[in-house]
Amino acid sequence: MQNFTFQNPTRILFGEGRIADIAAEIPAGARVLITYGGGSVVRTGTLDEVKAALKNFTVFEFAGIEPNPTYETLMEAVALARREKVDFLLAVGGGSVIDGTKFIAAAIPFAGDPWDMLAKRAAVTRAIAFGSVLTLPATGSEMNNGAVITRRASSDKLAFLNDLLFPRFSVLDPSKTFTLPPRQVANGVVDAFVHIAEQYLTYPADAKVQDRFAEGLLLTLIEEGPRALREPENYAVRANLMWTATLALNGLIGAGVPQDWATHMLGHELTVLHGLDHAQTLAVVLPAMLQVQRAEKRDKLLQYAERVWGLREGDAEARIDQAIVRTRLFFESLQVPTRLSDYGIGVEAIAPLVAQLKRHGMVALGEHRSVDLARAQQVYELAA
Amino acid sequence: MQNFTFQNPTRILFGEGRIADIAAEIPAGARVLITYGGGSVVRTGTLDEVKAALKNFTVFEFAGIEPNPTYETLMEAVALARREKVDFLLAVGGGSVIDGTKFIAAAIPFAGDPWDMLAKRAAVTRAIAFGSVLTLPATGSEMNNGAVITRRASSDKLAFLNDLLFPRFSVLDPSKTFTLPPRQVANGVVDAFVHIAEQYLTYPADAKVQDRFAEGLLLTLIEEGPRALREPENYAVRANLMWTATLALNGLIGAGVPQDWATHMLGHELTVLHGLDHAQTLAVVLPAMLQVQRAEKRDKLLQYAERVWGLREGDAEARIDQAIVRTRLFFESLQVPTRLSDYGIGVEAIAPLVAQLKRHGMVALGEHRSVDLARAQQVYELAA
Numbered sequence: 001m002q003n004f005t006f007q008n009p010t011r012i013l014f015g016e017g018r019i020a021d022i023a024a025e026i027p028a029g030a031r032v033l034i035t036y037g038g039g040s041v042v043r044t045g046t047l048d049e050v051k052a053a054l055k056n057f058t059v060f061e062f063a064g065i066e067p068n069p070t071y072e073t074l075m076e077a078v079a080l081a082r083r084e085k086v087d088f089l090l091a092v093g094g095g096s097v098i099d100g101t102k103f104i105a106a107a108i109p110f111a112g113d114p115w116d117m118l119a120k121r122a123a124v125t126r127a128i129a130f131g132s133v134l135t136l137p138a139t140g141s142e143m144n145n146g147a148v149i150t151r152r153a154s155s156d157k158l159a160f161l162n163d164l165l166f167p168r169f170s171v172l173d174p175s176k177t178f179t180l181p182p183r184q185v186a187n188g189v190v191d192a193f194v195h196i197a198e199q200y201l202t203y204p205a206d207a208k209v210q211d212r213f214a215e216g217l218l219l220t221l222i223e224e225g226p227r228a229l230r231e232p233e234n235y236a237v238r239a240n241l242m243w244t245a246t247l248a249l250n251g252l253i254g255a256g257v258p259q260d261w262a263t264h265m266l267g268h269e270l271t272v273l274h275g276l277d278h279a280q281t282l283a284v285v286l287p288a289m290l291q292v293q294r295a296e297k298r299d300k301l302l303q304y305a306e307r308v309w310g311l312r313e314g315d316a317e318a319r320i321d322q323a324i325v326r327t328r329l330f331f332e333s334l335q336v337p338t339r340l341s342d343y344g345i346g347v348e349a350i351a352p353l354v355a356q357l358k359r360h361g362m363v364a365l366g367e368h369r370s371v372d373l374a375r376a377q378q379v380y381e382l383a384a
Numbered sequence: 385m386q387n388f389t390f391q392n393p394t395r396i397l398f399g400e401g402r403i404a405d406i407a408a409e410i411p412a413g414a415r416v417l418i419t420y421g422g423g424s425v426v427r428t429g430t431l432d433e434v435k436a437a438l439k440n441f442t443v444f445e446f447a448g449i450e451p452n453p454t455y456e457t458l459m460e461a462v463a464l465a466r467r468e469k470v471d472f473l474l475a476v477g478g479g480s481v482i483d484g485t486k487f488i489a490a491a492i493p494f495a496g497d498p499w500d501m502l503a504k505r506a507a508v509t510r511a512i513a514f515g516s517v518l519t520l521p522a523t524g525s526e527m528n529n530g531a532v533i534t535r536r537a538s539s540d541k542l543a544f545l546n547d548l549l550f551p552r553f554s555v556l557d558p559s560k561t562f563t564l565p566p567r568q569v570a571n572g573v574v575d576a577f578v579h580i581a582e583q584y585l586t587y588p589a590d591a592k593v594q595d596r597f598a599e600g601l602l603l604t605l606i607e608e609g610p611r612a613l614r615e616p617e618n619y620a621v622r623a624n625l626m627w628t629a630t631l632a633l634n635g636l637i638g639a640g641v642p643q644d645w646a647t648h649m650l651g652h653e654l655t656v657l658h659g660l661d662h663a664q665t666l667a668v669v670l671p672a673m674l675q676v677q678r679a680e681k682r683d684k685l686l687q688y689a690e691r692v693w694g695l696r697e698g699d700a701e702a703r704i705d706q707a708i709v710r711t712r713l714f715f716e717s718l719q720v721p722t723r724l725s726d727y728g729i730g731v732e733a734i735a736p737l738v739a740q741l742k743r744h745g746m747v748a749l750g751e752h753r754s755v756d757l758a759r760a761q762q763v764y765e766l767a768a
Contacts, residue, residue, distance in 0.1 A: 001398070001399070001558075001620065001623040001624065001627065002399070003398060003399025003400065003401075003402065004396075004398050004399065005395065005396065005397055005398070006395070006396040006398065007393070007394070007395035007396065008392070009391070009393045010391070011389065011390070011391035012388075012389065012390040012391065012639075013389055014385070014387060014388050014389070014390065014639070014640060015385070015386070015387025015388065015640075016387065017387075018387065174385075206620035206623065206624065207623075207624070208600075208603075208604045208607065208608065208624045208628075209600060209601065209604050209624060209627050209628050209631060211600075212596075212597075212599075212600025212601070212603060212604060213596075213597055213600055215596075215600070216592075216593060216595075216596025216597055216599070216600055217593065217596070219592075219596060220592045220593050220596060223592065224592065236385065236590035239385040239590065239591075239640075240385065240590065240591070240592045240593060243385070243593050243640070244592075244593050247593060252636075255396075255398070256398060256399075256623075256627070
């Protein structure tokens with residue numbers, strides 16, 4: 001096991017009806033800005049439920065945080081929050097809203113252009129406190145300290161991490177996910193699956209617990225993902241998916257082990273240049289990445305084949321092939337296509353994708369820093 | 385899944401050499417009281433290493449916290465801490481030292497007799513901040529908010545929990561466990577195993593992740609426990625055991641599921657009246673408890689038989705029997721006997737044990753509150 005530091009202070013309020021408990025988690029007298037995305041939290045009544053819980057606070061609203069939240073939109077929220085002297089933020093939505101709210105929280109007290117926090121890794125030394133009400137299990141943002149922000153003007157999609165950006169609390173009410181469109185449910189399952197893969201499918205580090213936990217989360221996604229699509233109002237299924245997606249990226253399974261994240265980096269460029277959903281990009285890139293990196297990942301791929309897919313018989317290389325095929329088929333069973341061509345993207349798109357990676361400095365990715373631009377190109381080609 | 389609230393703010397510094405990092409975790413200028421047990425942390429040099437890391441602090445020492453830490457001893461530390469105006473505690477040792485330090489932390493600012501925090505559930509509203517350097521993986525106290533304290537004068541062994549009693553940080557350096565006596569290593573494995581069992585072997589609650597995590601921890605103990613005895617200086621093995629014992633009781637696998645803890649309550653009386661090590665009591669009680677409660681625990685026992693012991697064939701009742709036998713044999717393989725008679729305790733001891741349970745109000749234990757005094761007696765008899 002590698003040395004690690006682990007701390008995750010986010011308070012999780014899990015279960016049906018927990019929105020009613022949020023007032024006790026916010027400092028009395030706070031001026032609260034509720035942030036959200038499109039109209040779904042309005043239509044489903046979740047926003048009204050949140051506002052009812054906050055009836056003793058001064059509340060402002062900022063709507064319109066988009067999937068792959070943009071700097072351009074978020075800076076409008078920053079202006080509103082500064083103007084109204086907001087001192088607590090409450091994100092109501094999925095990972096994009098929560099990621100965007102993390103940016104707002106750090107940007108409000110930031111001196112200078114907040115984009116520097118991402119592009120120039122400028123130090124984040126203060127942030128406004130915030131909580132979240134999660135409506136879409138997928139990214140894990142509700143219990144971690146990271147965010148990914150897109151700048152439309154320059155086609156950049158960049159991540160930042162800071163310990164000031166853990167939510168103070170997050171409400172996980174599985175019943176709030178009953179009405180999600182199937183595409184979002186499926187995307188969430190794929191997103192969580194690939195988060196786990198990035199922390200698990202690397203090389204052995206004598207970290208038995210982290211491996212078992214990762215495998216347990218993957219098995220749960222494989223069992224519950226398709227059921228969530230078939231039985232959208234099955235509370236137990238939704239509860240398992242919701243807690244799995246949170247634990248997939250809260251620092252626990254990644255503590256003390258090597259991590260990859262090359263699939264995410266290649267995926268980000270697909271979203272920026274072609275507008276694919278984040279999870280769609282992961283479904284496209286991961287199987288190809290595993291194939292291209294199969295020698296480096298051999299031991300863990302064999303373990304994955306056995307413990308996650310039950311493949312114990314026959315030639316080792318064939319088991320690895322089969323595990324990658326099963327991974328692809330699992331994504332496709334959720335109606336998430338896994339080929340660039342399925343999204344109308346031809347091979348001529350690959351050179352510009354690789355050029356974007358180069359521009360973003362993504363020239364030595366993966367747990368061994370061995371995914372250079374040539375390998376990245378191979379991955380895109382294999383995903384064609 | 386049941387509704388739950390989960391928050392665990394303890395910062396874990398894991399790995400070889402991490403004692404050197406503790407100074408940064410303690411407020412500058414703090415007056416620090418180092419608490420420890422017998423001479424082992426002196427002999428091994430761990431205490432010197434801690435003091436070297438604290439060279440810029442005013443440091444006091446309190447030695448002599450015993451296994452099953454007593455009110456009587458701990459109140460001496462409280463007096464010292466009050467006299468010297470200590471404002472940070474640092475426990476160096478195993479679960480007993482950390483539990484004892486939690487009591488000291490809460491007792492220092494307590495008005496009245498601190499024993500009331502346990503015996504009368506008096507409100508704990510303040511506590512001195514503290515950290516820990518763990519030298520014995522077993523109880524999980526290094527990352528939870530609970531403690532068990534014994535009062536010698538009245539033969540009481542009682543638990544208390546409070547969110548102010550999470551350590552600010554805990555150092556987990558696996559190499560510090562190389563020199564542990566085999567008996568303590570074995571006890572630690574049994575203790576962690578039974579902590580998991582108390583949260584896992586109850587009844588199904590549609591909590592797939594918690595089940596998978598619990599199973600992953602049990603499998604790791606089964607693989608690594610015997611190896612730690614055979615290869616005491618195998619760092620990877622010690623690291624896996626250490627992280628497993630911490631995760632066995634940090635709130636994670638118990639969130640959203642029913643919990644039992646009857647085995648612990650019956651075990652406490654064995655320690656108080658007969659002086660058995662805590663883990664020895666658990667090794668004696670658990671197999672008998674599973675047998676007596678086998679109807680209530682049937683579904684989970686079958687799952688345990690399959691996923692932890694690989695028992696998939698044959699009659700269900702036989703599989704349950706076999707799983708209980710395997711549990712017992714596992715404890716015995718670690719040289720921890722599982723019968724009262726192995727410790728020289730005869731059947732005449734049972735009535736006084738049951739009387740103690742009655743005196744402590746332990747008359748409706750277990751996840752269904754169905755372990756009454758008659759059942760408790762049955763358990764002790766079966767363990768004879």
